[in-house]
Amino acid sequence: MSESKRLFFALEIPGDIQQHIVRWRAEQFPVEAGRPIAAANLHITLAFLGDVSEEKQRVLAAQASRIAQPGFQLRLDDAGHWPRSRVVWLGPRQAPRGLLQLANLLRAQAARSGCAQSPQPFHPHVTLLRNAQHRVALPPPGFGWTFPVDAFVLYESLFEQGRTRYKPVDRWLLK
Numbered sequence: 001m002s003e004s005k006r007l008f009f010a011l012e013i014p015g016d017i018q019q020h021i022v023r024w025r026a027e028q029f030p031v032e033a034g035r036p037i038a039a040a041n042l043h044i045t046l047a048f049l050g051d052v053s054e055e056k057q058r059v060l061a062a063q064a065s066r067i068a069q070p071g072f073q074l075r076l077d078d079a080g081h082w083p084r085s086r087v088v089w090l091g092p093r094q095a096p097r098g099l100l101q102l103a104n105l106l107r108a109q110a111a112r113s114g115c116a117q118s119p120q121p122f123h124p125h126v127t128l129l130r131n132a133q134h135r136v137a138l139p140p141p142g143f144g145w146t147f148p149v150d151a152f153v154l155y156e157s158l159f160e161q162g163r164t165r166y167k168p169v170d171r172w173l174l175k
Helices: 015-028 054-065 097-112
Strands: 005-012 043-052 072-076 078-082 087-091 126-130 145-149 151-160 163-173
Touching (some): 005 054, 005 163, 015 126, 015 145, 043 054, 043 097, 054 097, 054 151, 054 163
Antiparallel strands (some): 005 151, 072 145, 078 087, 087 126, 151 163
16 A cells, blocks of 8 residues: 655745745744744645545646646735734735636645645745744835746655655646
8 A cells, every 4th residue: 555645736935035035034023933934845835635645646746737827926025923823924915816726726626636625715825933922013015025936846745853844746837
């Protein structure tokens, strides 16, 4: 019997933008504000798949490879705090249509393949801090980072030596 993997589709945050975000986060939040997410783990989840068998992974990858959608520009210019989940996040004030279409398509494909999807509406975001206790001041006008999105990635979530790490498994270009 094959072993399952904990998988999700996501957008990568370019390395230079990751570093800018990490520096900004360090300036904005005291150490005790919450548990910071490692720079290499910063991403925007499009569809969480959960524990997936190799066979189901192949089906989902085949479906993802058939997505024909143009790339888009993404601007991370909003931030907030979800008290219930104790998360501080960064995201787009206005999500581009391409992002919403891609997430809806991947979530629908995942649901049809038997991967339970959250009933919550899709809210594109980068998790910055977990176990956050404090409210977040809204960012000033002109705040943010913009970058082109020309691909999406299938990641595996690994828990090793007390840390979570996200490993890219497959990647598809947007046309």
